[in-house]
Amino acid sequence: MKKNILVIPGDGIGPEVTTWGKAALEKIAEIFGHEFVFEEALMGHAAIEVTGEPLPDETLEKARQSDAILFGAIGHAKYDNDPSLKVRPEQGLLKIRKELGLFANLRPILLFDELLQASSIKPEILRGTDILFFRELTGDVYFGEKNRSEDRNTASDLMIYHRYEVERIAHKAYQAAQQRNKRLCSVDKANVLESSRLWRETVQEIAKQYPDVETEHMFIDNAAMQLIKNPKKFDVVLTANLFGDILTDEASQIAGSMGMLASASVGESTGFFEPIHGSAHDIAGKDLANPLASILSAALMLEIGFGLKEEAKLLVDTVDQVLKEGFRTHDIADQTTNRFKVLGTAEMGKLVLK
Amino acid sequence: MKKNILVIPGDGIGPEVTTWGKAALEKIAEIFGHEFVFEEALMGHAAIEVTGEPLPDETLEKARQSDAILFGAIGHAKYDNDPSLKVRPEQGLLKIRKELGLFANLRPILLFDELLQASSIKPEILRGTDILFFRELTGDVYFGEKNRSEDRNTASDLMIYHRYEVERIAHKAYQAAQQRNKRLCSVDKANVLESSRLWRETVQEIAKQYPDVETEHMFIDNAAMQLIKNPKKFDVVLTANLFGDILTDEASQIAGSMGMLASASVGESTGFFEPIHGSAHDIAGKDLANPLASILSAALMLEIGFGLKEEAKLLVDTVDQVLKEGFRTHDIADQTTNRFKVLGTAEMGKLVLK
Ligand SMILES: CC(C)[C@H](C(=O)O)[C@@H](O)C(=O)O
Ligand SMILES: CC(C)[C@H](C(=O)O)[C@@H](O)C(=O)O
Numbered sequence: 081m082k083k084n085i086l087v088i089p090g091d092g093i094g095p096e097v098t099t100w101g102k103a104a105l106e107k108i109a110e111i112f113g114h115e116f117v118f119e120e121a122l123m124g125h126a127a128i129e130v131t132g133e134p135l136p137d138e139t140l141e142k143a144r145q146s147d148a149i150l151f152g153a154i155g156h157a158k159y160d161n162d163p164s165l166k167v168r169p170e171q172g173l174l175k176i177r178k179e180l181g182l183f184a185n186l187r188p189i190l191l192f193d194e195l196l197q198a199s200s201i202k203p204e205i206l207r208g209t210d211i212l213f214f215r216e217l218t219g220d221v222y223f224g225e226k227n228r229s230e231d232r233n234t235a236s237d238l239m240i241y242h243r244y245e246v247e248r249i250a251h252k253a254y255q256a257a258q259q260r261n262k263r264l265c266s267v268d269k270a271n272v273l274e275s276s277r278l279w280r281e282t283v284q285e286i287a288k289q290y291p292d293v294e295t296e297h298m299f300i301d302n303a304a305m306q307l308i309k310n311p312k313k314f315d316v317v318l319t320a321n322l323f324g325d326i327l328t329d330e331a332s333q334i335a336g337s338m339g340m341l342a343s344a345s346v347g348e349s350t351g352f353f354e355p356i357h358g359s360a361h362d363i364a365g366k367d368l369a370n371p372l373a374s375i376l377s378a379a380l381m382l383e384i385g386f387g388l389k390e391e392a393k394l395l396v397d398t399v400d401q402v403l404k405e406g407f408r409t410h411d412i413a414d415q416t417t418n419r420f421k422v423l424g425t426a427e428m429g430k431l432v433l434k
Numbered sequence: 435m436k437k438n439i440l441v442i443p444g445d446g447i448g449p450e451v452t453t454w455g456k457a458a459l460e461k462i463a464e465i466f467g468h469e470f471v472f473e474e475a476l477m478g479h480a481a482i483e484v485t486g487e488p489l490p491d492e493t494l495e496k497a498r499q500s501d502a503i504l505f506g507a508i509g510h511a512k513y514d515n516d517p518s519l520k521v522r523p524e525q526g527l528l529k530i531r532k533e534l535g536l537f538a539n540l541r542p543i544l545l546f547d548e549l550l551q552a553s554s555i556k557p558e559i560l561r562g563t564d565i566l567f568f569r570e571l572t573g574d575v576y577f578g579e580k581n582r583s584e585d586r587n588t589a590s591d592l593m594i595y596h597r598y599e600v601e602r603i604a605h606k607a608y609q610a611a612q613q614r615n616k617r618l619c620s621v622d623k624a625n626v627l628e629s630s631r632l633w634r635e636t637v638q639e640i641a642k643q644y645p646d647v648e649t650e651h652m653f654i655d656n657a658a659m660q661l662i663k664n665p666k667k668f669d670v671v672l673t674a675n676l677f678g679d680i681l682t683d684e685a686s687q688i689a690g691s692m693g694m695l696a697s698a699s700v701g702e703s704t705g706f707f708e709p710i711h712g713s714a715h716d717i718a719g720k721d722l723a724n725p726l727a728s729i730l731s732a733a734l735m736l737e738i739g740f741g742l743k744e745e746a747k748l749l750v751d752t753v754d755q756v757l758k759e760g761f762r763t764h765d766i767a768d769q770t771t772n773r774f775k776v777l778g779t780a781e782m783g784k785l786v787l788k
Contacts, residue, residue: 159625163630236578239592276517
């Protein structure tokens with residue numbers, strides 16, 4: 081199989097971890113005899129520094145021509161500390177999601193047995209958890225009109241949904257539920273928000289086309305609680321952009337660490353694969369980041385992007401094996417015991433490749 | 435001390451639990467020689483059934499004339515299942531918050547040692563946690579303009595903040611932080627939302643007036659994760675209406691159960707005291723609800739509403755004592771051991787009064 085892959089390292093720990101996601105893809109190509117052709121491009125603060133823009137036209141052009149994109153992370157302390165800056169790294173990520181029509185963000189909560197202890201949640205609560213989030217990615221308050229009054233004393237963002245936006249992601253989520261445990265929980269705030277009422281109404285309609293899937297509707301506040309109280313009760317979770325952002329980060333504690341979770345954004349064309357962690361500028365360049373989420377993002381690319389199940393499985397199994405052998409990066413090491421061999425980013429990356 | 439207290443039982447388990455919050459206030463009045471005069475009023479589904487409106491004028495009038503309000507819960511399955519209904523119970527709660535100018539919702543995460551085991555989070559992660567949430571309560575996407583297109587295919591809610599709204603709650607939160615551990619974490623989504631950028635800018639300004647308090651800014655997705663990863667690192671958390679709704683429900687797992695958490699809404703006049711749990715219609719009328727959050731709401735009324743610290747402490751200590759003696763309601767009982775004496779709502783209520 082021949083594929084063109086665009087690598088966008090981005091900001092902070094992005095470049096360090098993406099190195100290993102890319103290396104994993106190269107290794108897989110070698111083992112299975114595929115041809116993966118790589119290109120690189122800039123986005124975020126890294127792109128602003130060079131071109132003045134968070135998403136240069138050239139990057140977007142390359143993205144459109146590629147078969148899949150491996151992305152690192154975005155964001156920089158400078159912008160976080162100064163809310164008045166007009167050009168911001170995150171605009172690059174939002175724009176590429178919109179331009180490529182990546183309306184469905186899939187975030188599987190993959191639970192490695194070996195990491196049950198790394199979570200702040202009790203192992204007996206976690207064991208057996210298997211959740212697949214469908215987060216809507218090109219609508220909501222992320223993309224609605226933004227306003228700042230002239231005196232700068234009033235600011236607003238429009239939370240807005242169109243029925244077709246809810247329908248298309250709902251179909252994807254229901255289809256996935258049919259392949260899994262046939263339960264779907266749709267999360268909204270329909271007791272307060274009109275956009276959530278449209279969301280709920282639409283999901284109720286779509287649900288009728290999937291009578292084999294059991295549907296539940298839950299308010300976001302309750303969901304944020306239930307997710308840690310009893311994660312096992314969830315199978316597929318379907319939710320809006322903002323609520324999905326919050327819930328999936330929270331859910332990373334189920335997997336032991338944010339450093340373990342990958343996500344796939346799909347929609348109209350090219351798939352986009354990235355860790356769910358952020359740019360973590362505080363640890364960037366210190367060889368402390370966990371490269372496993374990037375390697376697992378590569379696995380998602382193989383599976384969801386290219387339909388290469390066996391190849392994806394080899395990567396996931398290798399990660400599992402490395403954890404079984406007691407190797408850990410800092411974020412997933414239990415500092416109170418010395419049962420683990422704690423590795424830096426590069427050592428961990430190399431080990432998985434071996 | 436003479437005080438007029440309005441009791442609004444509301445919907446679902448509201449009436450069952452509020453009975454005990456009120457009884458606790460009566461008992462305190464008797465012990466300390468205060469005169470508490472009670473009135474009752476309708477709100478939510480309970481009010482719609484009788485008057486057609488979720489907040490009858492009479493209730494609002496009584497609320498304005500009272501010195502404090504003890505509220506139960508709001509909401510009903512009928513409306514949750516039918517997003518198209520125009521008159522909804524929650525509108526009553528939102529309207530009374532707005533009309534009384536209750537812009538600051540204080541949610542202390544009170545951790546009873548005895549309940550460390552009741553949480554899904556590991557006791558060693560929880561121990562020592564002491565968080566006070568300040569949730570903004572009369573702005574945000576809760577109160578911004580709502581719209582539904584004529585063809586009903588597009589729906590929106592305006593997420594909007596004015597600088598003065600952020601300022602007034604920020605001052606309250608900073609003043610509280612000065613009395614506590616002098617750390618304040620402000621939660622927003624300033625990397626994406628304009629309203630959050632106004633929020634962050636404003637908090638940065640106010641922070642300068644409280645140089646003795648250490649300020650941190652955190653994105654909501656990260657906060658949802660950090661809250662369960664390392665709850666001890668938080669002291670005062672300041673956030674917007676929607677984010678506060680989500681984070682405080684999530685934080686209820688720190689306290690072992692939602693059935694244990696009380697909240698105080700204050701602002702321009704009369705204080706409003708309520709459990710943070712919802713109407714839980716699935717268990718309503720079954721003597722299964724936990725009355726402790728209502729009793730602790732009564733304690734907050736005594737302390738924050740009336741400045742009666744000793745009286746409040748007696749209530750909190752009594753709850754603690756009852757837990758120490760091994761008594762539990764269903765939500766906080768560990769079903770796997772029989773170390774606990776599991777009680778119904780009424781038995782638990784009576785026990786605390788004794
Ligand atoms: C960086 C930020 C804009 C982004 C988001 O909020 O979508 C990130 O948190 C994510 O979840 O991918
Ligand atoms: C019932 C609902 C409108 C309310 C809210 O979202 O504010 C509740 O969840 C709360 O937290 O008090």
